[in-house]
Amino acid sequence: MAEMGLRERKRQRMYQDVSDIAVRLFMERGFDAVSVAEIAAAAAISKPTLFRYFPAKEDLVLHRFADHEDEAARVVADEAKPLAALRRHFLDGLERCDPITGLNDHPQVLAFHSLLYGTPALVARLYGYLERSEAALAEALGGGLDARLAAGQIVAVQRILAQDNFRRIVDGESVEEVRPDAVAAAERAFELLAAGMPHFA
Incomplete structure (x- = not known):
């Protein structure tokens, strides 16, 4: 049970970290000017991994509303x-x-x-x-x-x-x-x- 808790915390941390990186890039350069490949590279993950967490580019931003x-x-x-x-x-x-x-x-x-x-x-x-x-x-x-x-x-x-x-x-x-x-x-x-x-x- 503790292991599942740790896995879930790591998953949530990954969501937050990747979303934060994406939002920072979007705010610096604009949403349309930043590619998913650039976000994946900045987060040090592959594009397929990024899409497992965020099915659409827009979800990288709207993740911040998830709790609401x-x-x-x-x-x-x-x-x-x-x-x-x-x-x-x-x-x-x-x-x-x-x-x-x-x-x-x-x-x-x-x-x-x-x-x-x-x-x-x-x-x-x-x-x-x-x-x-x-x-x-x-x-x-x-x-x-x-x-x-x-x-x-x-x-x-x-x-x-x-x-x-x-x-x-x-x-x-x-x-x-x-x-x-x-x-x-x-x-x-x-x-x-x-x-x-x-x-x-």
């Missing part, structure tokens, strides 16, 4: 008031300046977001991540049409809130300038969700 894919589903698990739990979680993220909320002005975070949203292939691939996130949340909310509709709205609201925060940071405002409006916008958004979906509130 079922985050909303984990937050609402066993919660009697799922929307209240998601609201608390998002507000906590704003307080921590979690990059997923868009409220983070660290240069590396800004560069990563610019890479992601400035590359059409990555934006297109991101929709797959959002669909899987919605599906996991819908399942956690009990499944069925109502749960799928609710999950779609919740994921969209969180995406819009994060993008609005990110745009303001990119335009030169500081985290502290944006934070009060970000908190107010999140409160208002979850108020509207609760009003429209009282059975999940």
Whole structure:
């Protein structure tokens, strides 16, 4: 059992290391200007090995979202008031300046977001991540049409809130300038969700 744990840790470390190398190269030169062969060479692995870990070039970037894919589903698990739990979680993220909320002005975070949203292939691939996130949340909310509709709205609201925060940071405002409006916008958004979906509130 300990051996399996060690193997899994090594595998996760490999994912992280290769993704970090790829993202660094993409941010330096642009996504389209870096080949998979160059990334494999920089990571000292073969192309077939790289593709075993990352089936598509875009996955080298989106790996950073892997932990967040079922985050909303984990937050609402066993919660009697799922929307209240998601609201608390998002507000906590704003307080921590979690990059997923868009409220983070660290240069590396800004560069990563610019890479992601400035590359059409990555934006297109991101929709797959959002669909899987919605599906996991819908399942956690009990499944069925109502749960799928609710999950779609919740994921969209969180995406819009994060993008609005990110745009303001990119335009030169500081985290502290944006934070009060970000908190107010999140409160208002979850108020509207609760009003429209009282059975999940």
